[in-house]
Amino acid sequence: MVSIKDVAWEAKTSFKTVSRVINDDPAVRDETRARVQAAIEALGYRPNSAARIMRSQRSGVIGFISDRVTTQPHAGDILRGAQQVADQHGKVLMTVNLDDESRYPQRALDMLLERRVEGLLYASDYHREVDIPEEMHSVPSVLANGFSTQASLPTFLPDESQAAQEITRLLLAQGHRRIVYIGPNRRLVAAPLRLSGFRQAMREAGVALDTTWTPDGVEGPLGGEEHSRVETIIDGVLRWPEPPTAILCGQDSIAMQTYLALASRGWCVGHDVAVASFDDQRPISTFLTPGLTTMALPHLEMGRRAMRRLLGDTGEQGITRLPFALMERESHRGVGERAVDTIG
Amino acid sequence: MVSIKDVAWEAKTSFKTVSRVINDDPAVRDETRARVQAAIEALGYRPNSAARIMRSQRSGVIGFISDRVTTQPHAGDILRGAQQVADQHGKVLMTVNLDDESRYPQRALDMLLERRVEGLLYASDYHREVDIPEEMHSVPSVLANGFSTQASLPTFLPDESQAAQEITRLLLAQGHRRIVYIGPNRRLVAAPLRLSGFRQAMREAGVALDTTWTPDGVEGPLGGEEHSRVETIIDGVLRWPEPPTAILCGQDSIAMQTYLALASRGWCVGHDVAVASFDDQRPISTFLTPGLTTMALPHLEMGRRAMRRLLGDTGEQGITRLPFALMERESHRGVGERAVDTIG
DNA sequence: ATATCTCGCGACAACGTTGACAGGAACTTT
DNA sequence: AAAGTTCCTGTCAACGTTGTCGCGAGATAT
Incomplete structure (x- = not known):
């Protein structure tokens, strides 16, 4: 490997001067600097970072x-x-x-x-x-x-609670009051935080909730979870005398399942019912139609x-x-919005 | 920072001996070795990799x-x-x-x-x-x-052609003959390879194809694609006098859209029609129900x-x-299979 | 007893670089 | 003209490690 000394020899100067050139030391005549640069170029010299680190005691x-x-x-x-x-x-x-x-x-x-x-x-x-x-x-x-x-x-x-409050307020602002929150795996740190954020935003809006409005969408251990509950939940919820106008999903994979369950029952997301979610898991959130409105993790x-x-x-x-970012796409529109339009 | 010399001083030996101990040189008496080890422990010494690299000329x-x-x-x-x-x-x-x-x-x-x-x-x-x-x-x-x-x-x-042939043969083996292949973005290197693999497997099975069987599912530039075509394609295909019994999707995001389009028309994946795909994009492929059968990229x-x-x-x-791995889940089952059961 | 060998250890140089310092040439000040 | 200043360049040591070599002590062979 070519070293600073080889360059010095080639440029007919001392190796110290080469060192100066490498380190942009101004105390080198332009003419000398040019000669050294040329030699560096010609020899394909590269400073040896191990030597630099050893000498300078700083690894970078x-x-x-x-x-x-x-x-x-x-x-x-x-x-x-x-x-x-x-x-x-x-x-x-x-x-x-x-x-x-x-x-x-x-x-x-x-x-x-x-x-x-x-x-x-x-x-x-x-x-x-x-x-x-x-x-x-x-x-x-x-x-x-x-x-x-x-x-x-x-x-x-990530500020889970802020995210939950923000997305819930978005739905509330659209006129939704009947909002079901399908929670993520209970074992996640995020689970109670998102739930409490949702509850708080709802409470502030004066909407009473019992636990039937906040079912868990996922069972089983982390990594090996079953999403099978989502279909059952949607099924039940649609049979209510007054079904929800919006469904907030604790994570995007739940949203995907929600889309599917709704579609197979003839409900149209963003039209018959609003859907929103958390995480912004890319392949899912962008390719669902209508686009999934979701709170993006601040990775x-x-x-x-x-x-x-x-x-x-x-x-x-x-x-x-750190706050999540709201990715506002189309899924959060729905009956609630139209209800407001006609009522208000 | 504590160096080999500090250790030597502490162990009352020369720094060279410490070096030997670090490098498992057998030419050190057990008693000396133990003393050095103790000193290393006591001082929290760690070899300086920069110095080693410089000396040995090998960075690792x-x-x-x-x-x-x-x-x-x-x-x-x-x-x-x-x-x-x-x-x-x-x-x-x-x-x-x-x-x-x-x-x-x-x-x-x-x-x-x-x-x-x-x-x-x-x-x-x-x-x-x-x-x-x-x-x-x-x-x-x-x-x-x-x-x-x-x-x-x-x-x-990745061996795109092998993957296409393998997944196509799986569907063929289940009895499917009427298979629609929805291609990925044309601009992908994978596109023509997967298509030709599909064609070849179909030809070998003696099934004739024209281009109506191999529509493109995606339009637009890479990264900013529109998947809107999938819904139209599924719509059209289901109206055929004899609809396909299986749909092979060029990538998992197309499969997700296919699930959605089928569900909203009352078709049940894995029952009324088989679906299979490519890539095994994790959050999608595992959380769709029924589980998506797909060829996993050999990353x-x-x-x-x-x-x-x-x-x-x-x-x-x-x-x-390198070959893709077949992730056999449930989506690839469907009428074709049942047709075989009843006919054969 | 002497020569030879092996074992365990230490002295020293070297790896490629930078920092401290010195020195000569040219230029400025008195 | 002497002294001081500035600019540019070079010498030397050091960073922490490993490779080469050599040396003394004890063991083994003659």
Whole structure:
């Protein structure tokens, strides 16, 4: 491999001058600089980052520990957001996935620490509690999409309750009052938060609710869930003397099932009944017709903010909840709206 | 940071002996080794990888250039597969995403090359032609899920034609003869390959086809497609004097729309008509009811094989096509099957 | 007893780079 | 004209590690 000395020899100067040129030191005559540049070009020289790191004691690497992030469809946006910010700061990311059984967290962490990472960003696939390895404290660390009750690290989470309130208010604003909320898997951290957000928005609007309005759409353990309840729920709900005018689904896969169940009973989403949801799972939310109105998880933003916290000096402590974004498509229109038009 | 010398001082030995202990050199007395281990433990020493790399001239890093891989739902499996194999070989991955405008391929590559990566794996989000930067030739490189007509690098692609033949034969074996194939976006590399695979399997079964049996389900540019045609197609097809007994969809999002269109017309998937598809897009394929029978893209395997090619000495040249896996769920059952039962 | 060998360990150089410092040439100030 | 200043360039040491070599002590062979 060609080194700084080879370049120096080629440019007929000392290797120190070459070093200066590489580092944009102004104390080099233009003529000399040009000669060195030419030599670099001619030899195809590239600075050896290992040597630089050793000398400067700064690796420029941030460790990104992704707890199954690559398996979850677009949690990868956390990575994208983190990378954008890291890039702006001239840092690079070294990513380790923990989804593969053979790779122990311990080993992954050792690897990153040996590479002298300047910070650690731990991201999880969905909003949940995570186990933080001890050694993460030996270097500045932040959490995204996951939280730890033992460790107190800067943490960035989706604001589930805000999302639920916002989407519920959207439906209320359309005139809907009879809204059924089909909850996601109870074992999700998001479940009680979304439910309480929904309840609060409804209460504020003066709508009374009992639990028949908030059934669970999913059964079984995480990962191996059964969505079969959705069809039964829709079936029952449509038989009510006064059926709901809107259905809020706790996650997009429930919405997909809701579309199906409604369609097979001759109901038209966005016309006979409004549907809205959470997550904005891409292939589903964009390709359903009518387009699914849903609250998009702030993955990109969690990645950005977490990385900014790691790299910037100004720092929020504790948990920061980031708002979902409303993806307003067509499914949230329905009878409620028309009811308002005719009544009001 | 604590170095090998600090450990040596603590263990009352020379730093060279510490080096031996770290590298499992047998030429160290057990008693000395134990003393060194204790010192390492006490001081929390970690070898400095930059120094090791500089001295040994081997970085142990493989560059993973992901062309928008993180945006595409589960193309991330390529990364997982690659990481599994890299791990087995004691290598680590340094990942760069190209999906973000601000990061030029050139800069990303420079960074990787300066870090002295021992190999490069270029993965793309979906099966398509990619532009390979010149410098990729300065280091062993392979391609996964993308191909280049200029460069001739070992390349691993999904075997679209095999997939189409296999799924078509499955339907044929169930007794179906009247099969409509709704093609994906024409601009996809996969489109003509899947179509010809379908045609070939049908021809071999002695079933004649004209183009009314193979409509396109999607219009518009990649990324901004309209799926609206699917509903029209299904509508038309169900009015045929003899409607199809099976519908093969060119991708899962088309299948989702097909389910919806059929449901709203009172047809029951897996009962009145069979449906099958390609890709196995996770949230869609598993949560549709009945479960969608689909050919799963070999993402994991592409990642594994590509990395194995990079790290192993035995090497296939040119393009290797990897088979899809049949995910047999319930949607592919339907009238055809029952027809066979009653006739045969 | 001497020569030879093996074992365990240490001294030293080197990897490619940057920081501290020195020095010569040209230019400015007194 | 001497002294000071600025500009450009070079020498040297150091970062933390591993490879090469050598040396003393004890074991083994002659």
